[in-house]
Amino acid sequence: MIWDMWKQGFNAWETATAQYMEKVMSNPGVLGPAGAMLTAAMKTKAATDKAMSAWWSMLGLPTRRDQERSLHKLNQLESRLYDLEEKLKA
Amino acid sequence: MMPPKKSPLDSIAALWRRAPKGFEPPVGQTPHTVVWTENKWRLLRFSPATKKYATPILMVPSLINRWYVLDLGPGRSLIEWLVAQGHEVFCIDWGTPGAEDRYLTWDDIAGRYVGRAVRIAARETGDTHVLGYCLGGTLATTYVAAFPDGVASLVNLAAPVDFAHGGIMSTWTRTATFDVSSIIEAFGNVPWQLMQASFNMLRPTLRMAKAVAVLDRAWDDEFLDGFLATEKWGHDNVSFPGECYRQYIVELYRENRLIAGTFQLLGRPARLSAITCPVLAIAFADDHIVPVPCAEPLIPAVASRDKQIMVDRGGHVGAVVSRKAADRLWPALSTFWAQRD
Numbered sequence: 001m002i003w004d005m006w007k008q009g010f011n012a013w014e015t016a017t018a019q020y021m022e023k024v025m026s027n028p029g030v031l032g033p034a035g036a037m038l039t040a041a042m043k044t045k046a047a048t049d050k051a052m053s054a055w056w057s058m059l060g061l062p063t064r065r066d067q068e069r070s071l072h073k074l075n076q077l078e079s080r081l082y083d084l085e086e087k088l089k090a
Numbered sequence: 091m092m093p094p095k096k097s098p099l100d101s102i103a104a105l106w107r108r109a110p111k112g113f114e115p116p117v118g119q120t121p122h123t124v125v126w127t128e129n130k131w132r133l134l135r136f137s138p139a140t141k142k143y144a145t146p147i148l149m150v151p152s153l154i155n156r157w158y159v160l161d162l163g164p165g166r167s168l169i170e171w172l173v174a175q176g177h178e179v180f181c182i183d184w185g186t187p188g189a190e191d192r193y194l195t196w197d198d199i200a201g202r203y204v205g206r207a208v209r210i211a212a213r214e215t216g217d218t219h220v221l222g223y224c225l226g227g228t229l230a231t232t233y234v235a236a237f238p239d240g241v242a243s244l245v246n247l248a249a250p251v252d253f254a255h256g257g258i259m260s261t262w263t264r265t266a267t268f269d270v271s272s273i274i275e276a277f278g279n280v281p282w283q284l285m286q287a288s289f290n291m292l293r294p295t296l297r298m299a300k301a302v303a304v305l306d307r308a309w310d311d312e313f314l315d316g317f318l319a320t321e322k323w324g325h326d327n328v329s330f331p332g333e334c335y336r337q338y339i340v341e342l343y344r345e346n347r348l349i350a351g352t353f354q355l356l357g358r359p360a361r362l363s364a365i366t367c368p369v370l371a372i373a374f375a376d377d378h379i380v381p382v383p384c385a386e387p388l389i390p391a392v393a394s395r396d397k398q399i400m401v402d403r404g405g406h407v408g409a410v411v412s413r414k415a416a417d418r419l420w421p422a423l424s425t426f427w428a429q430r431d
Binding site: 003007010014017018021023024025028031032033034035036038039040041043045046048049056064067068069070071072075076079082083086 | 098128188201206268273286292293302
């Protein structure tokens with residue numbers, strides 16, 4: 001009984017809070033600065049990674065990005081071979 | 091019949107008894123074979139003991155969640171239920187993208203991969219029904235709009251189509267300071283943690299509500315099994331391939347190209363008005379991720395004569411895997427396909 005009453009109160013609070021938070025989260029006054037902070041953090045990380053890989057490639061070594069590009073090309077090549085196989089079978 | 095009501099103390103006792111067994115129930119248990127593997131994705135085939143319907147069903151799940159939401163365990167599995175009804179089911183398992191998959195585009199995923207899955211599923215019968223769930227529905231829709239051959243019908247399950255009405259997600263992604271390129275430049279693939287945090291922000295009180303629900307109902311084994319399976323799935327996310335995410339945000343969320351009729355797939359126009367096969371769009375009234383006005387506009391936009399919208403109660407996930415889904419949604423899907431076999 002006490003639990004049921006508490007639960008009813010909680011559900012009412014939860015619904016009201018969720019509605020309020022939705023309003024807050026879609027407010028341009030919150031979204032603008034949040035987006036700017038996220039973008040700044042991402043740009044800092046990207047700049048740090050770029051500096052690291054520039055240093056790495058100065059040693060003549062393939063960077064992480066080089067390896068990713070090569071692997072992707074291999075995957076693309078595999079897909080094109082499957083495409084070709086399908087066309088030959090058709 | 092609902093079991094008699096008990097107290098939170100019974101729930102705590104039930105959780106205590108469950109602890110030695112662990113809180114991760116087995117998922118994806120319906121027997122299947124892997125019929126295709128390419129890059130990280132696989133095509134799974136679920137064959138019924140007695141095939142009752144000629145046309146198979148291809149399921150395209152979301153890229154950022156695991157496929158097994160459609161096979162969440164005995165009694166909670168849409169796939170298991172459909173197979174028991176005599177449908178042959180194929181389902182894409184997108185796998186986990188590697189760092190190199192940051193370069194995968196929407197063309198690669200919706201054009202090449204979904205296209206291959208459609209052709210394999212339709213190999214024996216000439217065509218296949220296609221069901222897309224959530225983002226998988228958007229992928230499937232763009233494919234069917236550009237390449238309608240081999241598709242017997244399209245079912246969109248809580249799939250975003252009109253991104254002008256994408257709720258709070260649209261508002262976020264359209265914020266001028268949200269720079270999608272900087273995320274991709276920093277991480278390559280968009281980390282699942284970032285996406286999960288944004289989904290949590292859609293309803294910050296949801297975790298507390300879930301805790302209360304567990305206290306209230308954990309004494310019911312069926313509820314607890316379902317809850318744990320859904321939670322396991324909910325926390326088993328995958329990152330979004332970077333280039334594909336950029337297209338998703340810029341061309342779909344911001345420019346709403348699917349509704350504008352300007353979206354392209356593998357160099358071909360992907361116009362909704364080019365879809366002529368039977369179409370069923372399903373939306374859920376309490377869905378915060380894909381609100382009804384975001385999913386519904388598929389129906390007036392397609393050229394199909396045989397088209398319908400179904401709006402049911404429930405949320406984005408619960409409405410697909412719950413007891414109510416087994417009573418209403420799953421039979422409705424089976425009937426839709428049976429009538430168009």
